[in-house]
Amino acid sequence: MQIHNEGKKIIPVAFFVLAVIDAIIYFTLRDYLIFYVLMAASLSLAVLVVFFFRVPQREIVRNKKHVLAAADGEIVEIIKVYEKEYFKDERLQVSIFMSVFNVHQNRAPIGGEVVYQHHKRGAYYPAFVKKSSELNERCSTVFKMDDGTEVLSRQIAGTVAQRIVTYKKPGHKIEQGDEYGFIRFGSRVDLFLPLDSEVQVKLHQKTVGGQTVVALLNHSK
Missing domain, CATH: 1.10.287 (Helix Hairpins)
Incomplete structure (x- = not known):
């Protein structure tokens, strides 16, 4: 190990x-x-x-039509929301809650270029509650594919988590499934997807970072 x-x-x-x-x-x-x-x-x-x-050592199967889980954990939300930080339009939000027993690496859901990143200080509500996405300390990172498709991955600190780390910055290239960040001691990752994405997971389903297919993209070539 x-x-x-x-x-x-x-x-x-x-x-x-x-x-x-x-x-x-x-x-x-x-x-x-x-x-x-x-x-x-x-x-x-x-x-x-x-x-x-x-x-853990994992084999990553890369596919331009897939959005992979950004973290190990449990699906706690699948909803349509207005994403006001970057896209400023409606998106599908798929949220993964990580307990202290999960692997806490964060992996790129798609491959491409990091085009946006913003770390915002905030509160430390339990990461499994809905308001944590808007009020807790968080870091939003947007990955853009060659065809222009963008996915936002938002790392959210929980009650115990006090440190969000990101290793890839705007302008960096990254392969799908590669590590881009880490959150210490219990947290959450929200993925914001194009509305026409076909979600492949269900509420309370367990995910494996870099392996579980969260959604299928219809914008990819």
Whole structure:
């Protein structure tokens, strides 16, 4: 199992903090039953931190007619909305909620060029609620295919997530399914698609980033 670069920054700090806490617990509570409970909890937390930053090896099947899931998680919304930040028209919104147990890499739903990106500070409502899309801290990235088809992928921080990272900036080229960002500790990704896209997923369906086909595009050549 590979560890994401974001994890290489966080894991040593988390382990140091846990080690300090464990030392305090050992010297103050080792003669009590709760000592074993707390040590088991500390070990479980250490394992969870490592597990969170795992990077699975995946085979990406690229197809210009497909919009791929931008993240692992669960489909929590499929609705028609007015997207007012970039498109300023109606779009199909497909939202994927990521729990702390999901892989948190964010992958490009289509291949092409990054033509827009905007990071906005905001609140930290639970990422599975509807208002998080408009009110939470978020970063919108638009991918544009060679034929002009555009898909907006919006990374949204949740209650626990406090850091949204993007590795691709406007002007960068990216292959469909490649990593473009990462969100720490529970979050959400909203995809905004052309209205004539044919959605291929259902509410509460589990998704695999870079593999699950979220929709079929009718604008692609």
